[in-house]
Amino acid sequence: MTDLFSKFDPLIEMRANLLASGVEDPFSLVMERFSRPRSRCATGARRSCWAPTTTWG
Amino acid sequence: MCNGRETILLGTYNYMGMTFDPDVIEAGKQALDDFGSGTTGSRVLNGTYAGHRAVEEALKEFYAMDHAMVFSTGYQANLGIISTIAGKGDYIVLDIDSHASIWDGCKMGDAEVVPFKHNDIVAMEKRLKRIPEGAGKLVVLEGVYSMLGDIAPLKEMIRVAKENGAMVLVDEAHSMGFIGPNGRGVAEDQGVLDDVDFVIGTFSKSVGTVGGFCVSNHPKFEIMRLVCRPHVFTASLPPSVVATACTSIRKLMHAGNKRAHLWENSKTLHKGLRDKGFQLGTEEPQSAIIAVIMPDLERGAAMWEALLHEGLYVNLARPPATPAGMTLLRCSLCAEHSAEQVQTIIGMFERAGKTVGII
Numbered sequence: 001m002t003d004l005f006s007k008f009d010p011l012i013e014m015r016a017n018l019l020a021s022g023v024e025d026p027f028s029l030v031m032e033r034f035s036r037p038r039s040r041c042a043t044g045a046r047r048s049c050w051a052p053t054t055t056w057g
Numbered sequence: 058m059c060n061g062r063e064t065i066l067l068g069t070y071n072y073m074g075m076t077f078d079p080d081v082i083e084a085g086k087q088a089l090d091d092f093g094s095g096t097t098g099s100r101v102l103n104g105t106y107a108g109h110r111a112v113e114e115a116l117k118e119f120y121a122m123d124h125a126m127v128f129s130t131g132y133q134a135n136l137g138i139i140s141t142i143a144g145k146g147d148y149i150v151l152d153i154d155s156h157a158s159i160w161d162g163c164k165m166g167d168a169e170v171v172p173f174k175h176n177d178i179v180a181m182e183k184r185l186k187r188i189p190e191g192a193g194k195l196v197v198l199e200g201v202y203s204m205l206g207d208i209a210p211l212k213e214m215i216r217v218a219k220e221n222g223a224m225v226l227v228d229e230a231h232s233m234g235f236i237g238p239n240g241r242g243v244a245e246d247q248g249v250l251d252d253v254d255f256v257i258g259t260f261s262k263s264v265g266t267v268g269g270f271c272v273s274n275h276p277k278f279e280i281m282r283l284v285c286r287p288h289v290f291t292a293s294l295p296p297s298v299v300a301t302a303c304t305s306i307r308k309l310m311h312a313g314n315k316r317a318h319l320w321e322n323s324k325t326l327h328k329g330l331r332d333k334g335f336q337l338g339t340e341e342p343q344s345a346i347i348a349v350i351m352p353d354l355e356r357g358a359a360m361w362e363a364l365l366h367e368g369l370y371v372n373l374a375r376p377p378a379t380p381a382g383m384t385l386l387r388c389s390l391c392a393e394h395s396a397e398q399v400q401t402i403i404g405m406f407e408r409a410g411k412t413v414g415i416i
């Protein structure tokens with residue numbers, strides 16, 4: 001069977017290498033809970049200020 | 058209430074009646090309080106909340122599959138998966154009666170598109186055999202076709218697709234929650250779910266909210282989260298929506314009694330309408346959609362209006378959405394309709410049909 005995913009193999013490899021270097025995956029962060037509109041606890045329950053949203057107001 | 062009149066809704070796709078389930082509503086309210094009204098971001102940036110992960114976990118359990126990816130609508134799920142997986146140089150073989158979102162996904166991905174006659178296994182096989190050796194092939198099918206409410210012979214079609222080296226995508230939008238022993242759809246019912254590479258579904262029918270998804274066992278599936286444009290370049294679903302979807306999906310895992318009642322309703326309505334002399338889209342009830350064929354658009358519209366005056370809402374469907382230029386009154390049943398209501402509906406059809414001169 002032809003694997004339609006094979007076109008993504010280079011990207012899959014690049015991503016695997018990036019994650020293997022030990023960095024946190026920048027594209028799969030989970031917002032676990034909110035204490036007020038612009039701070040949040042992401043994975044690992046650190047509390048942090050939340051700058052990059054588009055809730056400008 | 059419609060136009061100030063108490064109205065039975067028989068055209069909503071709310072098959073399992075989850076929209077007013079108290080647990081579902083409570084989950085949505087709680088998520089609004091805890092997470093706010095929206096995510097204001099893409100899934101790959103700030104738009105993945107605990108609830109998005111939770112609903113993907115629920116889907117993986119529901120289907121017993123390794124991967125689940127949630128989209129903002131079912132339309133986007135088809136658009137995204139099809140256009141990403143089958144690109145230039147690949148071939149998509151699909152049923153001619155496929156949903157608009159499937160056709161649009163084909164167009165967006167720029168693959169060669171090869172349609173075949175509705176549910177025709179021989180025609181599908183012929184098309185597959187003509188595809189050049191070594192080219193990527195995707196067969197796209199639906200479990201239930203929503204215009205006539207008929208199901209696909211998935212068992213044979215998937216066997217033929219696999220024999221010819223194709224991957225298979227099945228859109229189970231109108232069967233999820235209802236068809237199959239666990240409500241996983243027509244592929245489960247016909248014992249071929251393990252051979253399906255991608256199942257597409259929606260939250261806008263049995264699940265009772267809004268959203269779409271794809272589940273898969275393919276080991277490379279997770280890369281789709283980064284390369285699928287209708288997933289990346291749009292805001293994720295609001296927290297209240299994923300919370301309601303998650304609760305609803307978990308309840309649908311244990312909804313055997315509701316499924317049985319919905320089948321009873323479908324069978325009763327199908328038989329009742331046939332006995333009254335209406336022409337229906339299928340010989341036997343195959344899903345929770347019963348399509349009543351109208352002689353022409355004028356009488357179809359008159360019948361639709363007469364039913365509304367009786368206190369019944371159904372969908373009026375006409376070309377180009379319908380196959381073979383048909384005008385249809387599409388009835389979609391709900392597990393919350395009582396047996397008495399189904400009898401009332403048959404009476405309403407009879408009176409309206411006689412008024413308009415269809416029976």
Ligand SMILES: Cc1ncc(COP(=O)(O)O)c(C=O)c1O
Pocket residue numbers: 130131132133135156158199203228230231259260261267268269
């Ligand atoms: C077969 C099929 N696929 C996909 C969709 C799209 O679903 P959604 O309403 O979630 O966009 C529909 C809805 O009409 C459908 O009937």
